[in-house]
Amino acid sequence: xxxxxxxxxxxxxxxxxxxxxxxxxxxxxxxxxxxxxxxxxxxxxxxxxxxxxxxxxxxxxxxxxxxxxxxxxxxxxxxxxxxxxxxxxxxxxxxxxxxxxxxxxxxxxxxxxxxxxxxxxxxxxxxxxxxxxxxxxxxxxxxxxxxxxxxxxxxxxxxxxxxxxxxxxxxxxxxxxxxxxxxxxxxxxxxxxxxxxxxxxxxxxxxxxxxxxxxxxxxxxxxxxxxxxxxxx
Amino acid sequence: xxxxxxxxxxxxxxxxxxxxxxxxxxxxxxxxxxxxxxxxxxxxxxxxxxxxxxxxxxxxxxxxxxxxxxxxxxxxxxxxxxxxxxxxxxxxxxxxxxxxxxxxxxxxx
Numbered sequence: 544x545x546x547x548x549x550x551x552x553x554x555x556x557x558x559x560x561x562x563x564x565x566x567x568x569x570x571x572x573x574x575x576x577x578x579x580x581x582x583x584x585x586x587x588x589x590x591x592x593x594x595x596x597x598x599x600x601x602x603x604x605x606x607x608x609x610x611x612x613x614x615x616x617x618x619x620x621x622x623x624x625x626x627x628x629x630x631x632x633x634x635x636x637x638x639x640x641x642x643x644x645x646x647x648x649x650x651x652x653x654x655x656x657x658x659x660x661x662x663x664x665x666x667x668x669x670x671x672x673x674x675x676x677x678x679x680x681x682x683x684x685x686x687x688x689x690x691x692x693x694x695x696x697x698x699x700x701x702x703x704x705x706x707x708x709x710x711x712x713x714x715x716x717x718x719x720x721x722x723x724x725x726x727x728x729x730x731x732x733x734x735x736x737x738x739x740x741x742x743x744x745x746x747x748x749x750x751x752x753x754x755x756x757x758x759x760x761x762x763x764x765x766x767x768x769x770x771x772x773x774x775x776x
Numbered sequence: 777x778x779x780x781x782x783x784x785x786x787x788x789x790x791x792x793x794x795x796x797x798x799x800x801x802x803x804x805x806x807x808x809x810x811x812x813x814x815x816x817x818x819x820x821x822x823x824x825x826x827x828x829x830x831x832x833x834x835x836x837x838x839x840x841x842x843x844x845x846x847x848x849x850x851x852x853x854x855x856x857x858x859x860x861x862x863x864x865x866x867x868x869x870x871x872x873x874x875x876x877x878x879x880x881x882x883x884x885x
Binding site for chain 2: 547548549550553572573574575576577579580581604605606611612615616618619620621622623626767768769770771
């Protein structure tokens with residue numbers, strides 16, 4: 544039979560892990576449970592060993608640099624959110640939503656082909672406004688704070704992924720200037736209009752997802768995997 | 777057992793265990809492997825967690841965290857994608873072992 548650790552002993556484990564460079568609370572929880580399970584088992588095997596001795600024994604099984612585990616978690620969580628968000632984005636290209644996507648794209652393309660800058664410039668302004676609005680709303684909708692982002696890897700990676708994808712289109716638009724021919728302006732190059740319209744459509748779709756689906760996705764994730772982290776989204 | 781030999785098959789071991797035993801937590805996986813192999817194979821914590829995290833990131837494993845008294849525990853289980861991945865991994869392992877038998881001229885199993 545194993546002897547359960549006390550709340551005080553669990554707290555000691557958290558502080559030891561923190562000192563060893565594991566700054567994220569969500570990663571700490573997993574390592575603490577592992578160490579605690581090992582110590583509980585070893586308490587029966589070595590009843591005369593003190594708690595510090597048990598900690599040392601359990602830590603010997605871990606790499607000396609725990610940040611290796613943290614890095615692996617960062618990498619996999621980044622991949623996880625990429626996969627989840629991009630999988631969701633596929634729904635914009637499936638029936639019935641694809642009809643809205645196509646209509647939006649065609650409106651921008653046709654408008655730009657016929658009216659040039661009189662459509663593209665307002666679209667660009669609207670795009671920037673939507674981006675700013677989405678960013679503000681994303682931060683304000685949750686009890687999200689910079690402090691929480693530093694503490695919880697799940698939040699850092701989630702907001703990292705969603706915000707990067709919001710800002711990405713504006714970067715792409717800058718890249719397009721490299722391909723712009725010097726003799727003509729951006730509105731006279733038809734292929735450029737198609738690309739800009741696609742970027743604008745994607746931005747509107749991504750912002751829409753950030754305001755509607757992604758917060759729900761995060762909330763479900765927190766409920767299932769991070770019950771110790773209570774955030775109202 | 778040589779850790780380098782184990783490293784290449786760690787993902788397969790984890791997925792197979794989760795497939796056979798349902799949900800498991802990290803420490804339980806290390807103990808189960810020790811029990812099954814009579815302590816011949818010991819999965820190190822430094823290899824286990826990066827592997828679990830990688831498989832979770834790929835969508836092969838799913839996770840649920842539950843309170844167990846004064847702490848929380850993460851339970852891993854295999855997803856539908858994981859089940860089809862396991863079939864491929866076991867097939868690859870069989871081919872690998874057969875090839876090794878031929879190369880080493882020894883019966884491995």
